[in-house]
Amino acid sequence: MTPRQLIREAGDLVSLPKVCVRINQLVDDPTSSAQEIGQVISQDTALTARLLKIVNSAFYGFPGRIDTIARAITIIGTKELRDLALMTAACGMFTGIPPNLINMERFWHSSLACGVLARRLSKSCQVLHPDRLFVMGVLHDIGRLVMFQQRPIESRDILLISKGRDDLIVAAEREVLGFTHGEVGFELASDWQLPSPISSAIRWHHLPEQATADPMECYLVYIANILADSLVWESDLKVELDRVLPSSWQITGLTPMQCEMAVSEIGSEIRELYSILMGHAQTASAG
16 A cells, blocks of 8 residues: 555545636636636635635735635735645545544644744745645645555554654654655645745655655654644643754754744634634534
8 A cells, every 4th residue: 555545545535626626727827817716716605705714814914805716815925825725625635534643633633733823934934835844734734645545544543653743754754654644734735736945844744854845844844843832732831842853953043942932823714714614614523
């Protein structure tokens, strides 16, 4: 079994909605216009509503209200809105995973915290597309959900071996399955035609020193993941910062103090984004 085979086995369970497939096609088509992309998104009223709530949230902090998808495209860009649309779709998947394997509410809180932190930290690192860091952070653990869904027994074994510790999970996955959730997430991101920096960050968020492309993004998501876990699991932040790879500070130019400050500032943003992104998923699974 390989990560690619696991994704194929999952089939339609991890397939993007048709509207996202069409958005991808238009974004990759040099002859398409922003107006066409906006029209496709606007045909899906639920997706439109969620995207507009996100871009009008305190997280983005734009002055004035953004009332249309066309306006959102003008402000944040076509590719950035595509990334948000795909991320939003992903948050609505994986609703049938047994609760004895994972607490999905805590999982998405941690993922959103990682995204918010990655974006915030990236603004101190002169990253070209800081908004893309949000998507990277939110989707960094998507491969774990595929594993839980397709290999629940093995996933249980992995949790037992790693004792639930994030720093031991990769070794446990290799022992049980022969590959990691980062590699599974990378294959899924490739299937979804996400930009290569997002795919790279998903693949290497535990092992940024091994990244062969986009090292800054990989290190930022790596740091944000450690910070997010500390926040959600209420562990000692200073202890967690001590286990950050020294190369992280060299590559990003960040300091532990900047990280501590970022963690202290994001609580309300995470709660607002969770309400926007996961409210519809909970409603759908209840219906």
